[in-house]
Amino acid sequence: MTRVKRGYVARKHRKNILKFTSGFQGAHSKLFRTANQQKMKALAYAQRDRNNRKRDIRRLWITRINAACRNNGIVYNGIIHSMSEKKVHLNRKILAQIAILDSNSFFGIVKEIGM
Template sequence: MTRVKRGYVARKRRKNILTLTSGFQGTHSKLFRTANQQGMRALACSHRDRGKRKRNLRRLWITRVNAAAKDNGISYNKLIKNLYKKKIILNRKMLAQIAIFDKFCFSTIIQNISTK
């Protein structure tokens, strides 16, 4: 039988892990075992925080729209309800951008949905 030299697949796998963790501090970027643990942890945290970022941004948009709506004398709840009633398709992100950068347009929207 011919001799089989081992190590290509394992070396490639280890090298991939070490390149993933190349920016980490200390042995977390040098030694395979700790790098593997930290790499898995980093991937898990990034997966979790992508969902968290979406939640936080939605909360921020709602807070901004609520503050701008209160300045115009309407509550956030009534604003959203009237938008749906009038079939105006503006999501919270767009409303927050309008409230920050174009206050006149935002007040016009509120006047349009407040009239019966």
Template sequence: MTRVKRGSVARKRRKNILKLASGFQGAHSTIFRTGNQQIIKALASSYRDRGKRKRDFRRLWITRINAAARNNGVSYTKFIRHLYKNQVSSNRKVLAQIAIFDTNSFSTILKKLSSGESIRYRNFSPEFYSGEVRTP
């Protein structure tokens, strides 16, 4: 069997891996072995944290909705139960934005849900849907 010299292939592979590690500090960006270990660790962390980011945002939205609901005298669980009971399909991200940027509409939603009225989105204040972004 003939001898295979891997010089150019191995160099290209190492060069590509070190290119991925270009922003790392110290030897992690210049030495192949440590750079390769850090790349493997970084890719594993990014995969894990993509799921964690989704969980963290959901927790944040729930916290914001809970705070706004408690300002109106209702707990988060009762508010969500009223949403399901009245078949309102709105996600927590949108509800959290309404709770922060348009507190009057959020309190209107709470009052209508607790009284059992049907909710139509056109009854909310128009400045929330006009495209303006107001900071609290």
């Protein structure tokens, strides 16, 4: 089999990876092999944390709705259950925004649901 000289293609590949890891500490930004490993690790963490962010934001919405409900003397699961029974289609994001920005409207929604 003939020898393949990769030349500038390999250099370009290594250069791009080292550029990606330029802010990393120590050998993780200097040596190609460790930089490549850290790049793969960083991208895996980024993927994981993008998914976790969605989870955290949903938890925040639920906490805000629950706090607003408890000010009115009701519980979160009661309002969600009543909304599903009455076919009121407001998601948690919108409910949380209404609860924070306009509490009177939120309590109006709660009364409309029948809580």
